[in-house]
Amino acid sequence: MAATTSFAHNDIHLIRAYSPDIIQRTWANNRVEWGPTLDEETYYAREKVLASQEFTRDNKLQVWILVPKTFDSANPQLDLILSAVETFERPGIVASKGEGLKDVLSISVASVFTPVPYRGRGYASLMMKLLWKEIGNMKDVSFSFLYSDVGPTFYGRLGWTPKRSEEIIIATTPTITGGNTPVEMVTDSNLSELIAADAEQVRIQLKAQIETARPRSLPSLLRSQPVSAGCMLALVKLDQQITELGARQGKSFVLWFHDLLKDQLFVIRWHLDPSEGDETARTLIKAAQEEANKWKLSKVVIWNAEQSLADLLKVETKYRDSAIPSLGLVNSTIETDNVEWVHNEKYSWC
Incomplete structure (x- = not known):
């Protein structure tokens, strides 16, 4: 199927990516943004190192992909990854007058990327709306944050409010x-x-x-x-x-x-x-x-x-x-x- 094929929003969904082939394809897609000076082999090596550390392993790092509902993860058509995003589970602290200090989980969001042929169709917005719902269903998560390179509006209307950025x-x-x-x-x-x-x-x-x-x-x-x-x-x-x-x-x-x-x-x-x-x-x-x-x-x-x-x-x-800090409070x-x-x-x- 050609990369220019358009999909109705009710025919696509957000899923976790577990397959190394699928995850590597998301790296291949976003290398043009975050590794333009590196060859593929070096870029993949870097991502593998970072994905195997204490702060990323044991499901602390999760890769999410927006794909057609017909997408088969066991036999994937990799050019149908419409958009992708990574989340990281991090420790956090919430302090309040009434409850004192409370240890919580937070979810940081990174590497939001839509391949060029699929841009301009609202896929990234849909992906982030679906991701917000997924984060809301995660146990013990109190807040989520990201750093926006597309201004304060895009993520602000999806749940992540811009904060101080000096x-x-x-x-x-x-x-x-x-x-x-x-x-x-x-x-x-x-x-x-x-x-x-x-x-x-x-x-x-x-x-x-x-x-x-x-x-x-x-x-x-x-x-x-x-x-x-x-x-x-x-x-x-x-x-x-x-x-x-x-x-x-x-x-x-x-x-x-x-x-x-x-x-x-x-x-x-x-x-x-x-x-x-x-x-x-x-x-x-x-x-x-x-x-x-x-x-x-x-x-x-x-x-x-x-x-x-x-x-x-x-x-x-x-x-x-x-890189505007953007914060969302969960539930x-x-x-x-x-x-x-x-x-x-x-x-x-x-």
């Missing part, structure tokens, strides 16, 4: 003045310990924040867990030359990712302990600048940084029109505008 951009030259005290580099040998300690501190901070909030002023806080040791170590495995994943000083630290294609070192997690001041902040930013320079990257990017950091570095806070009567997404920072594919 960034600061720091040039790598000249390096900032000050910040000359030594730092400890974060590598795969101490990453897990650092992330575990950070997760515990986040819980303490959330508990204190919700307990001191005035009634109705902060109905609910939530935090997804985009940063994980498994995620970061998987990225290291993809390029063994990258060994330094961040820097720490005292109780403060920064974790970063080398985005070579976009010429930037982007900060995945930034934590400045309240007991440590401007000099520590300068030290960590300088470490990031030096890492970016080592890899000949022109800038360091931080999402949703505190205004005090932008003021300290004398840089402008800008709004993004891509909830609370409006997303009444929820603060805590530590909504930038992270890579994982």
Whole structure:
């Protein structure tokens, strides 16, 4: 059947993909978007590595495909994959005045892709509507999130409401003045310990924040867990030359990712302990600048940084029109505008 064949929406449905052949076909389709500089073999190898990590295996990563109802998964006609999307099961925390801290599941959504011949027929919209229903039926899931590269409207009308999307951009030259005290580099040998300690501190901070909030002023806080040791170590495995994943000083630290294609070192997690001041902040930013320079990257990017950091570095806070954080509360009567997404920072594919 030709790829230009059109299907009525009531003749297609969303199903889980289990077959390696089907999953690999979704990679072949989306490589033009997320791996245009890689040959097929390298791209498949990368996806297989990322799909076999602690944060993705055991059904934490799920691939969904929109196909005609006549589609036979046992004997698939691969050119009839009309659209595809991936979901990831992540730990999350919801904090509220009445219930305190609650550990929940969250679902992050990624790799929404429709092959060019099937675009303009409403397939992606239908797929996301059906996916929202699937997420609503998942046990113990409290919220879902994604990062939109198609503006705030498309996903906003499908359940994922746009949230704060600011960034600061720091040039790598000249390096900032000050910040000359030594730092400890974060590598795969101490990453897990650092992330575990950070997760515990986040819980303490959330508990204190919700307990001191005035009634109705902060109905609910939530935090997804985009940063994980498994995620970061998987990225290291993809390029063994990258060994330094961040820097720490005292109780403060920064974790970063080398985005070579976009010429930037982007900060995945930034934590400045309240007991440590401007000099520590300068030290960590300088470490990031030096890492970016080592890899000949022109800038360091931080999402949703505190205004005090932008003021300290004398840089402008800008709004993004891509990678817009979008949040959906699952089976909830609370409006997303009444929820603060805590530590909504930038992270890579994982």
